[in-house]
Amino acid sequence: MIEFLGDVAVWFTEHWDGDNGYLMRLWNTIRLSALATLTAAMIAIPTGALLGHYRRFGVSAVAVVNIGRALPSFGIIALALPITIRIASHVPDGVPIFGSGLGFFPAFVALFALALPPIFTNTFTGVREVDPGTVEAARGMGLTEGKILRSVEIPLASPVIIAGLRISAVQVVATSPLAALVAYGGLGRFIVDGFSIQDNVQIFAGALLVALLAILTEMSFGWLERRLVPGPLQLSAQDSPTRKLRRRSREISLPIPP
Amino acid sequence: MRRLFRNRILGATVVALALVAAACGSGEDSDTEGPTIVVGSTNFGEQEILGEIFAQALENAGYSVETKFQLGTREVVNPALKSGEIDLIAEYTGTLLTFEGGTSSTDSDQTHDDLVTVLEGQGLTALEYAPAQDKNGFVVTAATASEYGLSNVSDLAGQNGNLVLGGPPECPNREFCLIGLGSVYGLDFASFKPLDVGGPLTVAALDGGEIDVGLLFTSDGVIAAKGYVLLEDDKLLQPAENIVPVIRTSVLDEYDSDLSDLLNDVVAEITTAELSELNKRFGLDAEDADALAKEWLADKGF
Numbered sequence: 001m002i003e004f005l006g007d008v009a010v011w012f013t014e015h016w017d018g019d020n021g022y023l024m025r026l027w028n029t030i031r032l033s034a035l036a037t038l039t040a041a042m043i044a045i046p047t048g049a050l051l052g053h054y055r056r057f058g059v060s061a062v063a064v065v066n067i068g069r070a071l072p073s074f075g076i077i078a079l080a081l082p083i084t085i086r087i088a089s090h091v092p093d094g095v096p097i098f099g100s101g102l103g104f105f106p107a108f109v110a111l112f113a114l115a116l117p118p119i120f121t122n123t124f125t126g127v128r129e130v131d132p133g134t135v136e137a138a139r140g141m142g143l144t145e146g147k148i149l150r151s152v153e154i155p156l157a158s159p160v161i162i163a164g165l166r167i168s169a170v171q172v173v174a175t176s177p178l179a180a181l182v183a184y185g186g187l188g189r190f191i192v193d194g195f196s197i198q199d200n201v202q203i204f205a206g207a208l209l210v211a212l213l214a215i216l217t218e219m220s221f222g223w224l225e226r227r228l229v230p231g232p233l234q235l236s237a238q239d240s241p242t243r244k245l246r247r248r249s250r251e252i253s254l255p256i257p258p
Numbered sequence: 259m260r261r262l263f264r265n266r267i268l269g270a271t272v273v274a275l276a277l278v279a280a281a282c283g284s285g286e287d288s289d290t291e292g293p294t295i296v297v298g299s300t301n302f303g304e305q306e307i308l309g310e311i312f313a314q315a316l317e318n319a320g321y322s323v324e325t326k327f328q329l330g331t332r333e334v335v336n337p338a339l340k341s342g343e344i345d346l347i348a349e350y351t352g353t354l355l356t357f358e359g360g361t362s363s364t365d366s367d368q369t370h371d372d373l374v375t376v377l378e379g380q381g382l383t384a385l386e387y388a389p390a391q392d393k394n395g396f397v398v399t400a401a402t403a404s405e406y407g408l409s410n411v412s413d414l415a416g417q418n419g420n421l422v423l424g425g426p427p428e429c430p431n432r433e434f435c436l437i438g439l440g441s442v443y444g445l446d447f448a449s450f451k452p453l454d455v456g457g458p459l460t461v462a463a464l465d466g467g468e469i470d471v472g473l474l475f476t477s478d479g480v481i482a483a484k485g486y487v488l489l490e491d492d493k494l495l496q497p498a499e500n501i502v503p504v505i506r507t508s509v510l511d512e513y514d515s516d517l518s519d520l521l522n523d524v525v526a527e528i529t530t531a532e533l534s535e536l537n538k539r540f541g542l543d544a545e546d547a548d549a550l551a552k553e554w555l556a557d558k559g560f
Contacts, residue, residue, distance in 0.1 A: 085458075085466075089465065189427075192427060
């Protein structure tokens with residue numbers, strides 16, 4: 001076991017540079033995951049917020065969007081591949097994102113479908129669950145519907161929306177190795193290629209990199225939440241027992257626990 | 259208990275068949291009279307086409323033939339051949355030799371000789387081999403071939419450091435792939451792109467220009483369909499994989515030499531390019547194997 005971990009450590013010192021090195025593949029994975037999550041967010045947040053505001057069609061929309069979660073990503077990638085190859089063969093050379101229809105494009109379709117449901121569901125639910133009294137008060141102050149949505153509902157729902165983004169992003173990163181099956185040069189390559197040559201060190205190193213990236217993603221959304229969400233609304237502020245204890249100890253001026 | 263019972267039925271059937279066969283054999287003297295020859299195939303299109311070619315050639319010559327196609331992988335079909343469930347099948351010299359515990363070589367004659375020796379002890383006979391081979395081959399698009407003047411693998415040396423190779427992920431670690439291309443041919447590629455084992459990813463990458471040279475199977479129908487140029491393995495990197503009819507020796511002994519002569523004549527006409535064309539029409543144009551075999555045999559005058 002110690003020997004194996006030693007081999008893994010040596011692997012990390014030898015395979016970092018070049019097109020097939022892990023730095024490039026890490027970047028490729030980040031690029032693919034970020035684009036899939038961002039595109040999903042750009043579509044899911046506005047529609048989810050609008051439907052939540054008007055409290056219409058939400059349940060059916062959630063059901064439709066959840067298809068993305070029910071279909072296995074592997075299946076979507078496999079289904080998307082022949083279609084993207086066909087599209088790519090009709091796209092003139094020089095249009096960059098299509099390429100030959102391999103790799104990025106089919107993987108993007110699958111990860112986008114995976115990223116959509118949590119963001120949409122959380123946005124819709126978050127906006128719908130805002131206290132109707134608060135919304136009524138805003139309306140009474142003469143705010144337009146658009147202004148209510150932007151200045152009242154979305155900020156109040158923001159912890160839930162960001163939680164949706166976090167769930168999506170972590171899921172997307174954790175699923176991104178599948179892209180290697182359609183020839184994408186991400187971290188999944190180490191796992192798929194390692195499997196075909198029975199190289200356990202390479203498989204382990206690849207899986208470790210994916211896991212680290214998923215954890216980093218989770219942490220960076222925690223940071224984002226602290227930066228973007230108004231203090232009292234922060235989920236962590238509400239949930240963390242340590243914080244509660246700290247606050248209470250401050251109030252009654254007891255020594256602060258570490 | 260049930261198994262025992264089944265064995266008994268099997269035994270009884272074998273005895274009955276043997277009696278019938280003996281009766282037929284003694285009754286008639288014509289050279290195509292004898293036990294029905296069962297032609298088998300494994301589970302992919304090329305095998306079914308070759309099986310049809312053998313079966314129809316025999317049928318046309320007056321032999322009694324039965325076909326059992328798409329039986330499964332070699333792990334299933336090989337025991338079926340040895341047990342007599344099937345009598346004749348199209349095999350590949352190198353792979354079958356390796357399967358039987360031998361070592362294949364890049365020399366077709368040598369591999370075939372070794373195979374004949376190995377099969378003798380198993381009650382099987384490997385007839386003459388075909389010029390056609392189904393093995394790893396390096397292909398380029400017609401445009402790439404004319405741009406750089408490529409027809410042999412060794413021609414790639416003129417573009418050292420310039421071209422991208424695509425193939426199965428294990429290629430960089432394989433003697434028959436990137437390692438051999440370096441050590442035997444002295445080739446050096448700009449980069450290697452891991453794709454699949456002679457499948458749709460490699461084809462799409464060749465078409466999309468993501469790779470310049472791709473690894474496919476030499477008789478793959480897609481080579482004919484896309485007009486790819488299969489580079490000649492002029493320094494013999496790949497082990498020989500000639501197509502060869504393998505027949506049960508006991509069946510062969512029931513007939514005179516006309517049977518083996520006929521199969522040898524048929525096999526001598528099968529080339530890699532023709533097989534690729536047949537595979538293309540079967541796999542991509544969805545034509546029937548029996549119609550393809552019929553047309554091919556008529557073309558060749560069988």
